[in-house]
Amino acid sequence: MSITIRKTGNKEYAYMVHRDGARMVQSYIGPLTRPEVRRRVDAAQRATTMPLHTMRLFAGVDPSALSLQRDAAAIIACLLEQGDLEDLRWLAGVYPESTIIDVVLSAKSLSARARNFWMVWFEVPDAS
Secondary structure: OEEEEEEEOOEEEEEEEEEEOOEEEEEEEEEOOOHHHHHHHHHHHHOOOOOHHHHHHHOOOOHHHOOOOOOHHHHHHHHHHHOOHHHHHHHHHHOOHHHHHHHHHHOOOOOHHHHHHHHHHOOOOOOO
């Protein structure tokens, strides 16, 4: 999911863009002159980069080398294991719940304690 800005004449309009199977779907948000639209666009742009506060968990990694899409499973697992409340809020704003649950079920780097906690949190039935 991302936000795109389209310019018509001298006005700019924001659209939410996401993939639905093989097609791209655009939903109109509104003109950038409206404060609530500007806030939503700014929040979406902040969600495309990892906050400095969260980077402390990736001490040996170059921040520019991390990709929120490519490294999603590793980022999610790390934050679920070691993150604080601020990290988890950011995580929930960036990744859909289904992606986080997939990581809870499949990540080998999650401890059994963390995996059990997040399975209860997300109300995932025990597969065993």
